[in-house]
Every structure is written in C-alpha cells, then in structure tokens.
Amino acid sequence: MIPYKLHKLFNYNSTVACYNLDEYTYLKNEVEGLNIDFIENKYNNYSLDGIRYLRKNAKSIDILQIFHITMYSMLYAFTFKKLNPKGKIYLKLDCSHKLIDRIAELNKVQRYFLDQYLYKVDLISVEQKQLFDKIRLLLEPHKNKIINxxxxxxFTYLEEKNIKYNYQVKENIILNVARVGTEEKNTEMLLEAFKNIKDDCRQGWKMIIIGPIEKSFEKYINDFFMKIQH
Structure with a gap:
C-alpha cells in the first residue's frame, strides 16, 4: 500500500523486491504502476538472498522499506547503510503485543544490538495506537522517529471500482483472513466469541475464516466442531 501510494500520489518509482512465487496479476489492475523485481532464490535463505540483492542494488535505492524486528531485517539495514549511507530506511513494525514483551525481556547485549539496528533506521511506524505509546517508551532513544x-x-480504489452493496439482499458474513492458529491472530477467541453469541442474535449470520492453518491448531479445530455438534 505505502509504496503504491507514493507512486500514485507523488510519482515515486516504487518497486517491490521479492521471490517469484506467484503470477502477481494484481500488478496490472489493483496497483498499476508498481514495479516488481524478483530476488534470486540462490541460497533459499531470506538473509543471504536479501543481502545479495542489496549488494547489487543498494546504490540505486533512495528509500528502503523493511518489515519487523528480525535478524534478516537487521542485516538488510546494516548492509544497505554500508553501501548507501545517504539512503533512507523505513521500518514498518507490523507488530503485536508480543514485540513489546520480547523487547522488555532483552538482556543488555541483545538491547545493544537492537539499538544499533534502529540507529540505522530513519523512520519507524507502528500500526496500533494502543501499542504506539508503549513502544515509544521502550525504545526511548528512537522515540522521535516512531510514528503511528x-x-x-x-477508498479511491473502492470508488473507482464502484463497489456498492444492496444491504437488503447481501449476506451477513464476518470474514476473517489470517494465518489461522497463530498466537497473534487469536483465532480461538474469535471462534469462542461467535459460538457464545445468543442464537437469536446470531441468526442470519455466518463466519468464514480463510488462510493457512497452523499444524498445531488442527486438533483445536476438530475438538471445537465436535463440541458444538453435541
């Protein structure tokens, strides 16, 4: 979304760099003008393949957007800044409460490396307002470059597609698209909440969950449906 909007509104030459794992048909329709550059899967390793890509392309990149506080994103930041010191790095945290817990549990050595990583970053964004203030407190040396x-x-896309609904005939559907069973998505709470709604309130509604299912979550799903059948 962000690279596309920078292209659409400010004429940026925006490119997504990734492995070639799909046909990416939406590039011609939903995000027309957004470029794609495939990373060679030489080592079958995010860190090594990403570093190899940056060694070839860093000097031609003005702004590098990376995601998450991970080992590979840290390596990307160090590699990019070494090869292109004038380039800017934008870190989209895409985080949950788990990140706050992990940062709080870091020892002094781990915290040192985290700070060194974040000193390389020029802008950090947090998606949830609830987490924004907590992360600014935890990452006090970097708080002035953390935004929400x-x-x-x-909405422009919705208007262009003229997407409208006749609420008299549409189905009442709660749609959840996620990595089903991961701790961050808390699918258990969603299922239990929907199950516990009184029948007269739930009547006429259905819930659809879409996404890859964690292997460890399959037993929970089977047990859940066995219970509601009885």
Whole structure:
C-alpha cells in the first residue's frame, strides 16, 4: 500500500523486491504502476538472498522499506547503510503485543544490538495506537522517529471500482483472513466469541475464516466442531 501510494500520489518509482512465487496479476489492475523485481532464490535463505540483492542494488535505492524486528531485517539495514549511507530506511513494525514483551525481556547485549539496528533506521511506524505509546517508551532513544500509521483502506480504489452493496439482499458474513492458529491472530477467541453469541442474535449470520492453518491448531479445530455438534 505505502509504496503504491507514493507512486500514485507523488510519482515515486516504487518497486517491490521479492521471490517469484506467484503470477502477481494484481500488478496490472489493483496497483498499476508498481514495479516488481524478483530476488534470486540462490541460497533459499531470506538473509543471504536479501543481502545479495542489496549488494547489487543498494546504490540505486533512495528509500528502503523493511518489515519487523528480525535478524534478516537487521542485516538488510546494516548492509544497505554500508553501501548507501545517504539512503533512507523505513521500518514498518507490523507488530503485536508480543514485540513489546520480547523487547522488555532483552538482556543488555541483545538491547545493544537492537539499538544499533534502529540507529540505522530513519523512520519507524507502528500500526496500533494502543501499542504506539508503549513502544515509544521502550525504545526511548528512537522515540522521535516512531510514528503511528494505521493499516488503511484504499477508498479511491473502492470508488473507482464502484463497489456498492444492496444491504437488503447481501449476506451477513464476518470474514476473517489470517494465518489461522497463530498466537497473534487469536483465532480461538474469535471462534469462542461467535459460538457464545445468543442464537437469536446470531441468526442470519455466518463466519468464514480463510488462510493457512497452523499444524498445531488442527486438533483445536476438530475438538471445537465436535463440541458444538453435541
């Protein structure tokens, strides 16, 4: 969304760099003008393949957007800044409460490396306002470059597609798209909450969950449906 909007509104030459794992048909329709550059899967390793890509391309990149506080994103930041000191790095945390817990549990050595990583970053965004203030307190040396950017909806796209609903005939559906069973998505709470709604309130509604299912979550799903059948 962000690289596309920078292209659409400010004429940026925006490119997504990734492995070639799909046909990416949406590039011609939903995000027309956004470029894609495939990273060679030489080592089958995010860190090594990403570093190799940056060694070839860092000097031609003005702004590098990376995600998450991970080993590979840290390596990307160090590699990029070494090869292109004038380039800017934008870190989109895309985080949950788990990040706060992990940062709070870091020892002095781990915290030192985290700070060195974040000193390389020029802008950091947090999606949830609830987490924004907590992260600024935890990352006090970096608080002035931490901003709140909620995940948004492209209303221009909706208008262009003339998407409208006849609420008299549409189905009442709660749609959840996620990595089903991961701790961050808390699918258990969603299922239990929907199950516990009184029948007269839930009547006429259905819930659809879409996404890859964690292997460890399959037993919970089977047990859940066995219970509600009885």
């Amino acid at each position: 950017i909620p995940n948004g909806v492209d």
